[in-house]
Amino acid sequence: MEAKANGPKEEQSHSSLHGPTNPMVTPLLTDLYQFTMAYAYWKAGKHQERAVFDLFFRKNPFGGEYTIFAGLEECIQFIANFKLTEDEISFLRSSLPPNCEDGFFNYLRGIDCSDVEVCAISEGSVVFPKIPLLRIEGPVAVVQLLETPFVNLVNYASLVATNAARHRFVAGKSKTLLEFGLRRAQGPDGGISASKYCYMGGFDATSNVAAGRLFGIPLRGTHSHAFVSSFMSLDEIVDKSIRSIDGSSVCEDFVSLVQTWLSKIQWIHSLNGIFGETNQSELAAFTTYALAFPTSFLALVDTYDVMKSGIPNFCAVALALADLGYKAVGIRLDSGDLAYLSCESRKFFCAIEKEFGVAGFGKMIITASNDLNEETLDALNKQGHEVDAFGIGTYLVTCYAQAALGCVFKLVEINNQPRIKLSEDVSKVSIPCKKRFYRLYGREGYPLVDIMTGENEPPPKAAERILCRHPFNESKRAYVVPQHVEELLKCYWPGSSGKTREELPPIKEIRDRCIRQLDQMRPDHMRRLNPTPYKVSVSAKLYDFIHFLWLNEAPVGELQ
Numbered sequence: 179m180e181a182k183a184n185g186p187k188e189e190q191s192h193s194s195l196h197g198p199t200n201p202m203v204t205p206l207l208t209d210l211y212q213f214t215m216a217y218a219y220w221k222a223g224k225h226q227e228r229a230v231f232d233l234f235f236r237k238n239p240f241g242g243e244y245t246i247f248a249g250l251e252e253c254i255q256f257i258a259n260f261k262l263t264e265d266e267i268s269f270l271r272s273s274l275p276p277n278c279e280d281g282f283f284n285y286l287r288g289i290d291c292s293d294v295e296v297c298a299i300s301e302g303s304v305v306f307p308k309i310p311l312l313r314i315e316g317p318v319a320v321v322q323l324l325e326t327p328f329v330n331l332v333n334y335a336s337l338v339a340t341n342a343a344r345h346r347f348v349a350g351k352s353k354t355l356l357e358f359g360l361r362r363a364q365g366p367d368g369g370i371s372a373s374k375y376c377y378m379g380g381f382d383a384t385s386n387v388a389a390g391r392l393f394g395i396p397l398r399g400t401h402s403h404a405f406v407s408s409f410m411s412l413d414e415i416v417d418k419s420i421r422s423i424d425g426s427s428v429c430e431d432f433v434s435l436v437q438t439w440l441s442k443i444q445w446i447h448s449l450n451g452i453f454g455e456t457n458q459s460e461l462a463a464f465t466t467y468a469l470a471f472p473t474s475f476l477a478l479v480d481t482y483d484v485m486k487s488g489i490p491n492f493c494a495v496a497l498a499l500a501d502l503g504y505k506a507v508g509i510r511l512d513s514g515d516l517a518y519l520s521c522e523s524r525k526f527f528c529a530i531e532k533e534f535g536v537a538g539f540g541k542m543i544i545t546a547s548n549d550l551n552e553e554t555l556d557a558l559n560k561q562g563h564e565v566d567a568f569g570i571g572t573y574l575v576t577c578y579a580q581a582a583l584g585c586v587f588k589l590v591e592i593n594n595q596p597r598i599k600l601s602e603d604v605s606k607v608s609i610p611c612k613k614r615f616y617r618l619y620g621r622e623g624y625p626l627v628d629i630m631t632g633e634n635e636p637p638p639k640a641a642e643r644i645l646c647r648h649p650f651n652e653s654k655r656a657y658v659v660p661q662h663v664e665e666l667l668k669c670y671w672p673g674s675s676g677k678t679r680e681e682l683p684p685i686k687e688i689r690d691r692c693i694r695q696l697d698q699m700r701p702d703h704m705r706r707l708n709p710t711p712y713k714v715s716v717s718a719k720l721y722d723f724i725h726f727l728w729l730n731e732a733p734v735g736e737l738q
């Protein structure tokens with residue numbers, strides 16, 4: 179069932195700064211330590227010092243080599259409306275130690291994000307580890323307060339968008355992908371976010387009505403087993419009349435028409451022996467649904483027995499509808515061997531088309547659901563199947579294969595002084611400095627490498643050779659002559675910088691960007707098994723600076 183599009187709230191006001199989708203996203207949606215640090219900064223007179231933080235992740239999820247960046251609009255909606263209320267300030271006063279001075283709470287009363295600059299990669303972009311998704315600059319105490327909500331808003335959004343993109347990659351472009359996860363999602367916010375970001379990652383529609391209304395995502399749905407099993411017999415159908423599609427005639431007894439078709443199907447030579455008596459309560463359910471939705475009839479056919487009952491019953495109702503000029507949509511399979519049952523169902527539909535000359539009957543849409551995930555989609559592809567649309571819930575929205583993306587928020591500069599965070603684990607050493615990022619494209623149009631440079635370095639230029647260095651591994655480096663250079667960071671919240679604010683595009687545009695960028699990737703980065711890592715690099719100058727700072731900050735050990 180396809181719902182009629184009806185003035186999505188989002189499309190009417192996509193660029194207005196109306197606040198985050200979830201009203202729980204307030205300045206208090208942060209960790210206590212952000213406020214205790216803010217107090218300590220304030221007490222030390224350090225709170226106005228200008229800091230630059232990077233938000234990035236260290237490892238791609240799901241064993242893959244790419245990630246989809248999502249959640250940016252919610253971050254901007256959050257800071258555009260960032261203001262502590264008197265109630266919130268009173269709560270903080272009661273939560274912090276009693277010796278915290280009043281002046282701090284007066285300071286909190288005055289803060290907003292008008293002096294914070296947020297630059298970010300465009301939402302829906304394909305992104306890679308270590309390259310900051312957002313660069314946040316402003317008074318250290320304020321920016322520190324943004325850490326937890328920003329990381330929270332980006333983490334799950336990007337994880338589930340990536341999961342959706344991965345499901346799309348396996349299913350293939352021609353399949354319809356429906357997100358059915360609301361009932362299994364991690365709470366209401368998990369459900370709404372899943373629907374929004376699965377659409378962004380390449381799904382076609384959702385069953386989540388609230389998400390349809392909030393974001394203008396196409397709504398789709400079928401019906402459940404309960405609807406089928408709620409019927410006992412055809413006698414329950416009281417109003418049996420239905421008008422033909424062109425309105426020229428009325429069929430007074432649609433039930434009899436369906437029964438006539440069912441007996442005709444039973445006599446088809448090529449189907450002989452497939453089925454005998456079908457389940458009559460199921461037939462009653464299908465007939466009732468068709469009377470309610472003659473223009474979009476779709477039936478769940480696995481309540482009793484797919485081939486012996488569901489499919490013949492569906493065909494009888496669909497053929498009766500065809501007599502009146504209506505074209506049934508198709509079926510949903512929700513159990514059993516989906517490869518086998520989809521192929522058998524297709525054969526049955528083709529046999530009907532051939533036998534009764536009903537054009538297009540063989541092309542009936544077959545939807546499959548039931549604990550689907552990347553692996554089952556892949557298995558179905560390998561076996562061969564006839565499924566046109568997949569309804570996917572639990573594994574998709576809970577991100578069963580990877581619990582979190584692991585975004586972090588690290589200080590890279592304060593008062594124009596670059597800062598570094600060291601770690602025994604080299605992959606956890608942060609890349610210091612306020613930086614710029616570029617994507618370098620090769621001759622064949624594929625992105626070759628992302629490179630970070632210092633803020634004031636000259637940008638890489640097309641057709642000019644540039645040395646790209648692994649940030650930590652001295653021996654890994656390459657000269658690149660890019661065909662095309664794309665600067666990745668754009669200013670989405672200028673603060674007091676005077677830069678122009680990049681518009682927040684509608685969700686459909688973000689989805690299109692995501693699909694386009696995924697299409698542009700070199701296939702070996704995309705494959706599921708042992709994909710090739712995409713190269714993320716730093717300029718020679720930045721490399722030297724990182725290692726200079728590293729040596730400066732790392733204490734020299736003493737051996738005894």
Ligand SMILES: Nc1ncnc2c1ncn2[C@@H]1O[C@H](COP(=O)(O)OP(=O)(O)OP(=O)(O)O)[C@@H](O)[C@H]1O
Nearest residue numbers: 512513514515516517518548549550554557558561
């Ligand atoms: N051809 C196939 N190849 C691989 N996996 C499949 C195939 N067909 C279905 N599956 C998957 O196998 C699992 C079957 O689920 P399960 O064992 O619970 O049986 P079921 O079909 O749901 O039976 P029932 O509804 O009667 O309990 C699902 O995760 C489904 O996605």
Ligand SMILES: O=P(O)(O)OC[C@H]1O[C@H](OP(=O)(O)OP(=O)(O)O)[C@H](O)[C@@H]1O
Nearest residue numbers: 358512547548549550569570571572573
């Ligand atoms: O399987 P998922 O990927 O989570 O997709 C959503 C599932 O939700 C519905 O039934 P539900 O699971 O509530 O009941 P059922 O398994 O008994 O059909 C639907 O029939 C799907 O099977």
Ligand SMILES: O=C(O)c1cccnc1
Nearest residue numbers: 358385398399400401569
């Ligand atoms: O519309 C459906 O078929 C549907 C919706 C949610 C969950 N399972 C199925």
Ligand SMILES: [Mg+2]
Nearest residue numbers: 547548549572
């Ligand atoms: Mg289920």
